[in-house]
Amino acid sequence: MDVILRHCDDAYCDPLELRGDSQLGVPGLLQAMRAGGVALSNALGVGILEAPVLADYLPMLCEHLLGEPLLLPNADATTQPATAPVFDRHLQRLEPTRLNLRCFVTRTPGSAMAKNSATAKSRPVSEYQVMPGGLAWVGEPGSPSLSSTVMKDVGDGGLPQPHVSQLRQARGPVVATRDGTDLPSRVAESLFWLGRYGERLDTRARLLREALLRLMEYDQDEIADQLLDELLLALDITTLNEEDEQRLQAPLMGFELKRAALLAQFDDVDPQALQPLFAQLMRNARSVRDHLGDDSWRVVHQLRQRMATFNPSLE
Incomplete structure (x- = not known):
């Protein structure tokens, strides 16, 4: 095993070095990371990058670390959070409520090449595509989805979408078996x-x-x-x-x-x-x-x- 996709919080990842009462983490995970035996796809502590206080420093950090401007520039002013009508069970009526919206983006390596100003080398440019729909939940801006009492899937207005799948297409009839090699x-x-x-x-x-x-x-x-x-x-x-x-x-x-x-x-x-x-x-x-x-x-x-x-x- 070379790479681990981390789902649990930082403090629960290793009961030997972090929270001793954790029953979710892997004992000795941090020592294995320091020794170079395994890597985390989302390392411990990366959540700090989502802190709003770092937004003003992102352009300078990008220039310093990557030698190029941000692909998506920062917003110039603070925007007011959007609201949507949500049914209030106590008042028995619709009330404007602040919502959070999470969209999903796919990345496809493109054929175009961009030049890095710091190294004067060309690198492939990735193309990003926003998927239709998303996830919305009630709460203040930036609040986690699990803390919300109302969480819904967001559609795209009911328009039909083509079926796209990365699964290998079967060439023959599909045989239903109790066990198989493709375990979801x-x-x-x-x-x-x-x-x-x-x-x-x-x-x-x-x-x-x-x-x-x-x-x-x-x-x-x-x-x-x-x-x-x-x-x-x-x-x-x-x-x-x-x-x-x-x-x-x-x-x-x-x-x-x-x-x-x-x-x-x-x-x-x-x-x-x-x-x-x-x-x-x-x-x-x-x-x-x-x-x-x-x-x-x-x-x-x-x-x-x-x-x-x-x-x-x-x-």
Whole structure:
């Protein structure tokens, strides 16, 4: 593997050198990058280039680094954000709301040549084409799309578009098979997360089972089991939140606190409890049902029946 396409945030990329609680990154990724063993297509820290404060310096930076002016000059004045009518559920009417629009651009290497003024060498010029449609979401200018409560696809006025595909055209009849060599990225991602959530669920269930066995041997007043405390620390369930304490109507200490914290792992309050983890596993399993064998789906179905004994809504 030579290049990695990064999707997660900077702080979650390497749990060894960045956030230690990250379950998304790759341990040792930064060390591998420094050693030159792997490269990121969007390196850590490149998000700073999108900061509006750098807009005034981009022309000088381009001249200094590339020896040429910007292909798209900066805007001379700040423009007012555009608005569109959005239905307000509380007021039950349409209200002008600020929108963000994201378009998609494709690059095609052209045959024309441009000369670099700094090196006096010719280089190929790329041609850019804006794709029809885009993505729009409600929010202040520059706000991320995931923070918006309303996000919609933008059409091109309903005009028909020619079908263009980079996929290799089949010369014969297409045979539908359960497995193939052309696995879509969406299916590969769901299969990956199906395995990850399966591992998390298995590890947490094993730790929880051992902790419950230790709790049954726990002396409520005299003997403190140090291994039980270490298991609770590994499960990150050593304390209850205020809502749980109020629901139990009394502050808990010692044995009762640990017992209530362990039993809370069978409800759906904690996102790391068994039921939320299994819900994520089921969501990915359903999306790749056609790529799972009968035996695999039978195991998932049996797990769903077992989990339904803790939460009848899973039936």
